Amino acid sequence: MIKLNQINKIFSDKHQSFHCLKDLNLEVKQGEFTVIAGPSGSGKSTLLNIIGLLDKPSSGSYEFDGQNVAKLNNNQLADIRREKIGFVFQAYNLMPVLTALENTEMIMEFCNVDKKVRRQRAMETLEAVGLGEFKNRFPAQLSGGQQQRVAVARAIAAQPLLVVADEPTANLDSHSTESLLDLMQSLNQELGVTFLFSSHDPRVIDRAHRVVHLQDGQIVKDVCTNNNDQQVAV
Amino acid sequence: MIHKLALRNLLRNKRRSLLTSLIIVFAFSMMILFMGLSDGGHKAMIDIGVRMGLGHVIVQHPEYRDDPALSHLLDNPEQLKQQLIDTDKRLTPVARLRSDALIQAGRHGVALTISGVEPEIEAQVSAIADKKAIVQGQTLAAFANSTDLHRLSGIVIGETLAKNLEVRIGDTITLTVKPASGGDLARSAFEVAGIFKTGLHELDTFWAEVPIQDLQALLEVPNQVSQIALYTSAGSDNVAQLATALTAQFPTLDILPWQTAAPELYSAVTLDAAGMYLLMLIVYVVVAVGILNTVLMSTFRRQKEFSMMIALGARASTVSKVVLLEAIYLSAFSLTIGLALGLWGHHHFATQGLDFKEVFGTAMEAGGVLLPEKFYSTLEANKLSLSVLFVFVLTILVTLIPAIRAGHRSPVAASQES
Ligand SMILES: Nc1ncnc2c1ncn2[C@@H]1O[C@H](COP(=O)(O)OP(=O)(O)O)[C@@H](O)[C@H]1O
Ligand SMILES: [Mg+2]
Numbered sequence: 001m002i003k004l005n006q007i008n009k010i011f012s013d014k015h016q017s018f019h020c021l022k023d024l025n026l027e028v029k030q031g032e033f034t035v036i037a038g039p040s041g042s043g044k045s046t047l048l049n050i051i052g053l054l055d056k057p058s059s060g061s062y063e064f065d066g067q068n069v070a071k072l073n074n075n076q077l078a079d080i081r082r083e084k085i086g087f088v089f090q091a092y093n094l095m096p097v098l099t100a101l102e103n104t105e106m107i108m109e110f111c112n113v114d115k116k117v118r119r120q121r122a123m124e125t126l127e128a129v130g131l132g133e134f135k136n137r138f139p140a141q142l143s144g145g146q147q148q149r150v151a152v153a154r155a156i157a158a159q160p161l162l163v164v165a166d167e168p169t170a171n172l173d174s175h176s177t178e179s180l181l182d183l184m185q186s187l188n189q190e191l192g193v194t195f196l197f198s199s200h201d202p203r204v205i206d207r208a209h210r211v212v213h214l215q216d217g218q219i220v221k222d223v224c225t226n227n228n229d230q231q232v233a234v
Numbered sequence: 235m236i237h238k239l240a241l242r243n244l245l246r247n248k249r250r251s252l253l254t255s256l257i258i259v260f261a262f263s264m265m266i267l268f269m270g271l272s273d274g275g276h277k278a279m280i281d282i283g284v285r286m287g288l289g290h291v292i293v294q295h296p297e298y299r300d301d302p303a304l305s306h307l308l309d310n311p312e313q314l315k316q317q318l319i320d321t322d323k324r325l326t327p328v329a330r331l332r333s334d335a336l337i338q339a340g341r342h343g344v345a346l347t348i349s350g351v352e353p354e355i356e357a358q359v360s361a362i363a364d365k366k367a368i369v370q371g372q373t374l375a376a377f378a379n380s381t382d383l384h385r386l387s388g389i390v391i392g393e394t395l396a397k398n399l400e401v402r403i404g405d406t407i408t409l410t411v412k413p414a415s416g417g418d419l420a421r422s423a424f425e426v427a428g429i430f431k432t433g434l435h436e437l438d439t440f441w442a443e444v445p446i447q448d449l450q451a452l453l454e455v456p457n458q459v460s461q462i463a464l465y466t467s468a469g470s471d472n473v474a475q476l477a478t479a480l481t482a483q484f485p486t487l488d489i490l491p492w493q494t495a496a497p498e499l500y501s502a503v504t505l506d507a508a509g510m511y512l513l514m515l516i517v518y519v520v521v522a523v524g525i526l527n528t529v530l531m532s533t534f535r536r537q538k539e540f541s542m543m544i545a546l547g548a549r550a551s552t553v554s555k556v557v558l559l560e561a562i563y564l565s566a567f568s569l570t571i572g573l574a575l576g577l578w579g580h581h582h583f584a585t586q587g588l589d590f591k592e593v594f595g596t597a598m599e600a601g602g603v604l605l606p607e608k609f610y611s612t613l614e615a616n617k618l619s620l621s622v623l624f625v626f627v628l629t630i631l632v633t634l635i636p637a638i639r640a641g642h643r644s645p646v647a648a649s650q651e652s
Contacts, residue, residue, distance in 0.1 A: 027602060045649055054545055054645040075549055081645075082547020089649050097242035109235045110548050154546075166649050 001027035001161060001194060003049055007060035009217070020046050021217040024144035028196060030161070033188045036198040037205045038214035045166050047214065049192065051196060052085055052164040053077045065161060075174040079193070081160055082110050086155025088165035088197075093151040097103035100150045101126060101135035107158040126150070126156040129183055145176025156187055169204055181207045240607045241557035243532060251564060254528045258521050258568035262625065265517040266576025266618065270611030271583060272510045276503050276621040278609035283499040284492055285361040286437065288464025289328070291480065292495045293318070294488045298460065304333070304414040307458040308487075315462060322476070323482055324467045328355045331449050331460040336410040337391075337442060339399040346395075347442040348409060350449030350459075353378055359465045363390045363443055365428045371428035374443060387448045388427030392438035396429045403429065409444070413454040420452050429437065454505060496535050514621065521625050526632040532558055533636050540640045541647035550641035557640045559632035562626075569625060583611035 009021040020043050036044045049055035094103045104122040130147040155163045169177040188195050213221035244251045250475035298306040315327040331350035353374035357364050405426045413420045477491040493500040540553050587608035
């Protein structure tokens with residue numbers, strides 16, 4: 001589903017340039033539950049931004065869901081993000097003026113899903129993440145863990161192919177972290193949604209089926225622990 | 235959804251939205267109120283000016299304006315009047331003859347400009363010596379028609395003039411003029427028929443009217459008049475076009491609209507209108523700055539939110555619409571309330587009128603014309619709806635740039651930590 005080929009990302013301004021991702025190759029298949037692991041500054045967010053079509057690589061080719069996305073304009077990219085990708089960010093995740101239910105509905109509304117269908121699916125999703133009774137609360141009235149659950153509900157309610165989550169547990173305590181991971185894992189198993197997330201927390205990394213180790217913008221190790229503990233060194 | 239987002243974001247900072255709204259409501263309702271009162275005041279001023287011995291359009295001998303001598307009079311006024319009516323049925327023409335004169339009673343004498351008028355018609359169109367203005371005695375028309383036998387023709391004079399001459403109703407006044415023949419002074423006696431009060435110093439002290447035939451006889455200018463004043467039932471709005479149209483028909487005559495015939499009145503009215511436009515400009519600026527300030531403050535703190543919406547797949551136009559809608563809701567809400575308040579005030583002054591003495595203490599004169607004691611607010615639907623529309627368009631214009639900028643936030647920012 002995701003095919004990155006010789007991806008480079010160079011940040012540059014007037015005074016300096018920074019080579020963030022270096023000749024990076026990565027393939028992710030439908031239904032994976034994969035973590036991008038690596039120390040802070042290794043380029044995890046940059047990589048996820050490119051995979052999530054939020055940012056463009058400086059060079060290299062990227063094929064998402066069988067489509068080369070290099071030549072697409074901003075609105076076309078937005079269309080793909082809306083229809084096929086769900087996002088969970090580290091912070092500032094929800095619209096503060098919308099309730100949990102309305103936040104969950106938001107992307108479907110952008111997709112012009114019929115109001116009745118939308119309501120029902122949002123409600124079901126919110127119940128699936130265990131927040132049915134909090135549907136009318138605003139983000140400020142929810143804990144950090146609950147907010148991230150709403151964000152996950154919002155990401156999957158529109159039934160995307162891929163959910164990209166950049167350090168979703170960075171601001172959560174260990175209990176909330178555990179239950180968010182349980183949630184993501186069960187959604188991955190039950191619905192077959194591909195999850196791609198980043199973390200530098202060993203407890204989170206241990207839960208993934210595949211761990212892609214990133215260091216200084218390069219993949220140094222790619223470990224599959226899914227079924228038969230097979231290891232692939234890159 | 236975008237409506238919900240726009241409305242909730244307005245309510246998110248209730249105090250700021252309310253303050254902006256209050257400023258717009260206040261400015262807009264004041265503008266409507268002033269617009270109505272100013273237009274009403276002008277209308278009243280023009281009407282009264284036109285009725286104080288002026289006329290909507292004045293027809294004169296081409297040289298009379300520069301040299302108001304008896305050699306520059308109009309001949310055959312009746313024929314000319316008929317020709318004028320034939321061009322426009324809504325016109326009421328009235329002939330007047332004016333001349334320098336000395337007016338004497340006992341040992342007092344006053345030099346002034348005497349007016350010879352057609353009493354019946356003059357009483358219908360002019361307010362100087364009509365029934366309402368006469369405080370003692372009767373109008374020239376009533377005096378001429380009365381069954382009492384009078385030795386002399388009647389004269390009506392202003393209240394202050396009567397006091398200065400120490401005359402009362404029924405007393406005799408002598409009028410001395412220099413006739414057209416250029417010979418000896420001519421003299422004739424009149425009976426004080428009525429005393430009027432206009433409240434205008436100039437008129438009450440130096441104005442006197444006698445029947446036009448008597449003055450024509452005295453000046454030896456039978457069948458000649460100084461001017462024919464035209465009053466039109468169409469009102470004072472299109473007077474300039476009327477004058478132009480008449481000039482085309484009667485190229486040998488000097489035909490002036492009231493604006494030219496009474497430049498002091500005209501400049502007083504236009505100066506005031508300029509003030510009104512300045513006020514409107516201020517209101518527009520207040521509304522524009524109020525909306526812009528609110529939009530800038532609210533979008534500045536929500537850049538992350540816009541990035542997030544775009545990251546989640548909202549198109550740029552969707553985000554821009556949210557920002558635009560906020561401004562539109564705020565402006566529409568404020569304008570509606572401002573309009574309601576302004577119209578309520580307008581309704582009050584349109585039915586009750588505004589008492590000038592109440593506002594300014596004493597009657598005040600403008601452009602040599604007494605403002606009416608009371609005048610009534612008038613609003614032109616066109617002007618009003620145009621300014622509502624303009625403010626609305628202004629709202630959208632000032633919001634456009636912040637709205638477009640919000641729509642073009644980079645989605646990458648959504649993933650970055652604060
Ligand atoms: N917009 C940018 N401009 C310049 N440098 C950037 C930008 N974004 C990220 N970087 C740099 O790229 C490196 C990798 O960043 P990031 O992808 O955020 O790493 P991680 O998420 O693994 O902590 C960092 O050194 C960071 O300073
Ligand atoms: Mg990061």
